Amino acid sequence: MIFWAIFGYLLGSVPFGLVITRALGLGDLRQIGSGNIGATNVLRTGNKGAALATLLLDSGKGAIAVLLARHFGGETAAEMAGAAAFLGHCFPIWLRFKGGKGVATFLGTLIALCWPVGLIACATWAVTAAVTRISSLSALLAAALAPAFAWGLGRPDIAAAAAFMAVLIVIRHHANIRRLLAGTEPRIGRK
Template sequence: MKNIIFFIAAYLCGSFPTGVVIGKKFYNIDIREHGSKNMGGTNAGRVLGKKAGFIVSFIDVIKVFLPVLIAKQFLSFQAAAFVGVCALLGHCYPIFANFKGGKGVSSFFGIIFALDFILGIILLIIWKTLKHVTNYVSVASMTSCFIISFIFYYKYRNIKLFLVLILLSFFIVYLHRSNIKRLLSGTENKVNPNR
């Protein structure tokens, strides 16, 4: 029963539509009607500016990080990880935004940071490095999720958690299918358009 309460609470927490709320309240803009029409931090940054994009991304990480961190105090490590999965699903399919949400990258970061803060820092470094090298946020996001999943397994040797992280990584790739199509056609947005 305790697990179920945590799972539901995490989903509801993850469902908070950060990008939509910030866009409407402070900019009078619904970011779902602009750019990629996604409510995540990347689109918020493009539509509302870098500052807003950072704030949206940060809150999207925190709304998954906190439920997992709290769950670690009361549940098993694996159950806490599944709390993160529920929060991620809430972000991607939010009940408060007609089940149309973000692409799960910030949520994935929140899970890793809560489970192992050091690995969270490593994930951030990998992501920033790949973003700089590839010049594509989408490529950096998808690739870094897979890389940290293997690093996580190398450290903990927990096959169940590894499978959860790998499945989440594939799920994130699925949510980026429109980005993949644009990458293949050469129309994907670059971090630095002049490169």
């Protein structure tokens, strides 16, 4: 279990948004927009391809951690590796523990742990984003409802993992929550 936790954490710690924007000459992502290293902030650079690549890689690192751990270590190892990958994204060792908010890694981890729960959470994010055009609100709603989705589908183990990650997502979005309450949270696609 310790191996899978370390593996998941190190994989999750890879800051793909920062790597992609630097490779494309878009500057230091931490100095753009919100300063976050995730796909929503990459989108603020105006490069949709870079944002999509960041989204896929950030979600993929959670999924890969889960799938490899499940294959070699079983279901408990998969849950451990997924949670650790999520923590790695939020608190990456390579960036002095100042990482992203974890939404894409959360969704990728959920899809790999229990694909129906993950897909419902993704659909919740997508519908909320389409209606409100506010990424943080979409993330908060998807994260908050994911444990209930898992519980409703008879997966209390996944509900517990989702609840752990959801709490951290809410904490990581504290500034967004203040802006949502003030009506000043930026819309998706705004540079």
